[in-house]
Amino acid sequence: MARKKSFAIFGANYFGLSVAQTLDEKKQLIKIFDYDEERLNLHINQFESVEGIVLDATNKNALEKNGISQYDGVIVCFGGNMESSILTVLNLIDLGVENIIVKARDERHKRILLALGLEEDKVIIPDVITGKMVATKSLFDIESEVQSIDNEYVFTSITVYEEDIIDKSIFDAGLISNKDFNIIQIKRNGKTILPDEYTILKEGDILGVYAKNNVVNDLVLKIRGEQEIEE
Template structure:
């Protein structure tokens, strides 16, 4: 588990609250900012620890007084209202905040945010990411959880259930790291194991790996077995 950090999420919309819930589940400290008190309270009602502050993020003075500089990361969740998003990001940059991640509604919005001074990895378009996830998952023979993707590789988790690898080492199972895949960690009984080639695989282990997209179907067959593979 990474050290506990503090995050500000600006915008109590579906995207912002999904980010908030994920951070909260990972035991991080989160404060949500939004100008709509009713919407803010409604979204936070289902949260365990996240806090809310009613604030107009287009007002730079209000952001500063609310302590926006104290956070380890700031996520700007506005997307559909481009003007609010742009002004908010400008305010954050004027206040010297560099650890920003901003949602963009489309490529035009992204280009503007990049022109303001954000880096490529600070601007995300959720629809494009979701589309890539769906397209990538459709390539595989069974439904798997795709954590991240690029053009050639994905990060995913496969559950150990094939008798051919249960109680065998990674080396014996011919799963030693190579140019096509690397087992990053194994989750077992609530604990995380950083494996080497001698690590023994157990039934129901969650194998987290980074692999070429072209190798994933073979890894599913090797680790999970063919019970759920479509004919």
């Protein structure tokens, strides 16, 4: 079993709390830092195992005393306050933190963070990502959950309902991985399966598929068929 990783999250706002909730569900070790004690106390009780610490992240000494360089990942979530965000990132870099992910307010904020040495994929503008997902999703003729995208590919979940492929292997169903798509995983009865070409597909299997945008509609029809999704 892979070891738990430790994460420091700066900012008890909606974005930071959403990140914390996802990591908590994955049984990771999490601490949320925020300078506003009242706000921190208001939200920390929704978690069973997440610790909250009152701290000003622009204070490098305070970060050092809390062993910030020992975390596997540090996520800076208060993108709305650009000055605090930049000062926090500078402090983290000075203290030798290697895995830093930052929420940026806009492209200007992102350019500054990149100039500080952060990698492109470590700077997140949530509104831009959401906009891309909505735009990509609008291309699909059949409703399908979009989880992440890049310029050409999408990662999405498609549930097996099409009778023609139920109880067939991935090979026999004509769903062998190729340059256009790849079935990454299958979720079945609460368990995750890493499939190969001999894996048998069952009704209700949720396939995690990484595919080119232009083949998603065809995959949805092949895997889910004309099944209507209840609102």
